[in-house]
Amino acid sequence: MNMLEIQNLHVAVGGKEILKGINLxxxxxxxxxxMGPNGSGKxxxxxxxxxxxxxxxxxxxxxxxxxxxxxxxxxxxADKGVFLAMQYPVEIPGVTTLNFLKTALNAQRRARGAPExxxxxxxxxxxxKAATLKIPEDMLKRALNVGFSGGEKKxxxxxxxAVFEPKLAILDETDSGLxxxxxxxxxxxxxxxxxxxxxxxxxxxxxxLLTHIVPDRVHVMVDGRIAKSGxxxxxxxxxxxxxERIVEAAA
Amino acid sequence: xxIVPETKARVAGLETGKYKYGFVTDIEMERAxxxxxEDVVRFISAKKGEPEWMLEWRLGAYKRWIEMxxxxxxxxxxxxxxxxxxxxxxxxxSQAERPKSLEDVDxxxxxxxxxxxxxxxxxxxxxGVAVDAVFDSVSVATTFKAKLTEAGVIFxxxxxxxxxxxxxxxxxxxxxxxxxxxxxxxxxxxxxxDGTFVYVPKGVRCPMELSTYFRINxxxxxxxxxxxxxxxxxxxxxxxxxxxxxxxDENQLHAAVVxxxxxxxxxxxxxxxxxxYPGDEEGKGGIYNFVTKRGDARGNRSxxxxxxxxxGSAITWKYPSxxxxxxxxxxxFYSIAITNNFQQADTGTKMIHLGKNTRSRIVSKGIxxxxxxxxxRGLVSVHPKAANARNHTQxxxxxxxxxxxxxxxPYIECRNKTAAVEHEATTSKISDEQLFYCxxxxxxxxxxxxxxxxxxxxxxxxxxxxxxxxxxxxxxxISLEGSVG
Numbered sequence: 001m002n003m004l005e006i007q008n009l010h011v012a013v014g015g016k017e018i019l020k021g022i023n024l025x026x027x028x029x030x031x032x033x034x035m036g037p038n039g040s041g042k043x044x045x046x047x048x049x050x051x052x053x054x055x056x057x058x059x060x061x062x063x064x065x066x067x068x069x070x071x072x073x074x075x076x077x078a079d080k081g082v083f084l085a086m087q088y089p090v091e092i093p094g095v096t097t098l099n100f101l102k103t104a105l106n107a108q109r110r111a112r113g114a115p116e117x118x119x120x121x122x123x124x125x126x127x128x129k130a131a132t133l134k135i136p137e138d139m140l141k142r143a144l145n146v147g148f149s150g151g152e153k154k155x156x157x158x159x160x161x162a163v164f165e166p167k168l169a170i171l172d173e174t175d176s177g178l179x180x181x182x183x184x185x186x187x188x189x190x191x192x193x194x195x196x197x198x199x200x201x202x203x204x205x206x207x208x209l210l211t212h213i214v215p216d217r218v219h220v221m222v223d224g225r226i227a228k229s230g231x232x233x234x235x236x237x238x239x240x241x242x243x244e245r246i247v248e249a250a251a
Numbered sequence: 252x253x254i255v256p257e258t259k260a261r262v263a264g265l266e267t268g269k270y271k272y273g274f275v276t277d278i279e280m281e282r283a284x285x286x287x288x289e290d291v292v293r294f295i296s297a298k299k300g301e302p303e304w305m306l307e308w309r310l311g312a313y314k315r316w317i318e319m320x321x322x323x324x325x326x327x328x329x330x331x332x333x334x335x336x337x338x339x340x341x342x343x344x345s346q347a348e349r350p351k352s353l354e355d356v357d358x359x360x361x362x363x364x365x366x367x368x369x370x371x372x373x374x375x376x377x378x379g380v381a382v383d384a385v386f387d388s389v390s391v392a393t394t395f396k397a398k399l400t401e402a403g404v405i406f407x408x409x410x411x412x413x414x415x416x417x418x419x420x421x422x423x424x425x426x427x428x429x430x431x432x433x434x435x436x437x438x439x440x441x442x443x444x445d446g447t448f449v450y451v452p453k454g455v456r457c458p459m460e461l462s463t464y465f466r467i468n469x470x471x472x473x474x475x476x477x478x479x480x481x482x483x484x485x486x487x488x489x490x491x492x493x494x495x496x497x498x499x500d501e502n503q504l505h506a507a508v509v510x511x512x513x514x515x516x517x518x519x520x521x522x523x524x525x526x527x528y529p530g531d532e533e534g535k536g537g538i539y540n541f542v543t544k545r546g547d548a549r550g551n552r553s554x555x556x557x558x559x560x561x562x563g564s565a566i567t568w569k570y571p572s573x574x575x576x577x578x579x580x581x582x583x584f585y586s587i588a589i590t591n592n593f594q595q596a597d598t599g600t601k602m603i604h605l606g607k608n609t610r611s612r613i614v615s616k617g618i619x620x621x622x623x624x625x626x627x628r629g630l631v632s633v634h635p636k637a638a639n640a641r642n643h644t645q646x647x648x649x650x651x652x653x654x655x656x657x658x659x660x661p662y663i664e665c666r667n668k669t670a671a672v673e674h675e676a677t678t679s680k681i682s683d684e685q686l687f688y689c690x691x692x693x694x695x696x697x698x699x700x701x702x703x704x705x706x707x708x709x710x711x712x713x714x715x716x717x718x719x720x721x722x723x724x725x726x727x728x729i730s731l732e733g734s735v736g
């Protein structure tokens with residue numbers, strides 16, 4: 001079954017149409033990459049999937065596990081297992097990372113009818129996941145993302161993904177601003193979360209992330225539409241020939 | 252500091268603007284005649300069985316008060332108050348004879364406090380916290396008195412102290428906030444009805460947290476409590492007050508005076524969780540809170556620390572201050588002031604540096620939502636003899652929505668060249684990015700606001716005694732319900 005099925009999705013921001021009929025399906029267990037030049041609508045797609053206010057769906061629908069997501073609030077989507085690793089994770093001063101994780105995890109658990117976890121249990125769970133991402137203990141005690149480096153912020157997004165165990169994970173330019181070591185760490189974290197019951201949509205500008213996270217399919221997005229889809233080799237072709245030639249060939 | 256699950260459940264489960272302490276206790280009351288005149292002052296004094304000197308003191312205050320004008324410099328707006336159209340004394344009839352023990356207290360009153368989350372039975376109470384419960388104009392119960400007496404600590408209603416500890420009361424009452432200090436303090440001096448008296452003797456560390464729970468119940472009635480806390484040489488005491496009132500369309504006046512005296516090497520930590528009824532979403536009703544609080548760090552190396560969480564009241568006019576008289580004395584002011592809907596707060600502190608090497612620290616967190624106006628007003632004054640005085644002020648404002656206002660009015664007077672005074676201020680908003688980030692992680696809007704605001708207030712919340720920090724965190728969330736979206 002398709003975990004995610006986007007049908008003819010049109011999205012407008014501030015009255016301007018950005019997505020102009022996206023069709024895309026990601027089956028459970030697969031990792032799909034969405035690539036595209038700046039301004040092609042990649043981030044709009046990720047926000048529309050997460051239900052951000054101001055991203056108006058004017059046509060089409062988003063099916064998640066076969067049911068329409070479009071009427072659901074962002075937190076309801078999160079509760080159902082939709083996770084967006086953000087391109088620019090925000091700082092929340094005064095709220096420790098651990099407290100944030102506990103609050104979010106328990107909000108999701110409550111919505112799913114699962115019992116809440118106490119501070120000790122959350123701590124144990126988070127510690128265990130943090131270790132594999134080489135996130136030091138003291139980072140968990142610091143305010144969320146405050147004073148974190150770019151690499152630390154992105155690792156923190158992956159840590160959250162590991163803690164929440166979503167069914168659909170959307171990674172929005174998780175590689176941007178990372179040096180090669182940090183990129184490797186993040187990619188290893190993502191690969192460890194590949195699972196037959198989970199679908200991932202990896203949005204990126206560059207091919208280099210995809211040498212570490214090898215996708216099952218690659219989609220090229222241009223001007224609000226999927227211009228071309230293919231296997232992992234498509235990413236390499238893009239890197240060599242540039243978007244323009246690939247897109248021209250597709251047109 | 253972690254937000255407890257109950258907070259979330261409560262925040263999530265409540266409708267916008269529900270004030271859970273808004274109930275009225277149906278109990279037969281005895282009141283003074285309406286209005287304010289010498290006879291009413293005499294009536295109150297007689298009700299309390301006061302000695303002649305106390306009555307004279309009150310009458311003196313009353314005579315000054317009728318000559319005084321209400322101050323208008325604060326950034327708060329309200330229709331003129333008709334001081335003759337209110338009651339200045341109201342007490343439950345069943346308490347006419349002050350009960351000797353908890354068993355004698357009217358069950359209706361015990362029930363009221365239980366409903367407020369303050370069980371007065373010592374077995375059920377928070378271990379380590381003694382409570383004085385003040386209902387309208389009288390103290391109805393004081394717990395753990397025996398245990399405190401063992402340590403030599405006097406903790407009792409001020410009306411009792413006036414009768415039984417006249418030397419201490421005469422020596423210190425009005426010594427920090429003089430009778431003629433300001434309009435509201437003078438009014439209080441004339442008509443104050445009850446409040447708490449604490450005396451911690453030399454070298455004694457008070458073995459438990461002391462607290463007073465103030466409840467306004469009667470309608471058209473003002474509450475004028477008076478609190479006096481004295482920490483003798485080398486003593487330590489931590490005290491907390493909480494306040495609630497029923498939901499009513501009328502505005503009710505609350506004009507308290509709190510005086511703290513710290514002698515050599517003594518320390519007083521005074522915390523407030525103020526949750527008077529704030530009025531409804533249209534700004535109807537709510538308490539007018541005009542309060543004078545001042546601490547005198549009288550002895551060398553003494554310390555006074557104020558922590559306040561102000562979430563209630565339609566209008567707050569309040570500047571808990573420190574007079575740093577002793578050399579090497581320290582004053583602290585940690586404040587969270589939250590205003591939502593049509594609430595107005597003008598609050599801050601005064602740090603008066605008189606002694607050498609005196610230090611003060613001010614951390615103020617103002618949060619405004621809805622149509623509220625939130626003003627920090629503070630004075631740091633360094634006198635010529637205060638060599639090496641130090642002050643650091645951190646003043647942060649957080650705005651939620653586009654219709655509220657935050658204002659910062661710092662006054663600095665420095666008359667000693669060796670002093671260092673620092674002032675930092677920030678203003679920020681809860682950003683759409685922060686809210687979306689929380690939503691995306693499954694945290695709903697109200698919970699997200701509570702989380703972000705609690706984070707913003709963290710430095711101050713950490714100053715509260717453990718037992719009350721949790722309650723304060725909940726309040727922060729509840730006060731801001733309906734402020735977004």
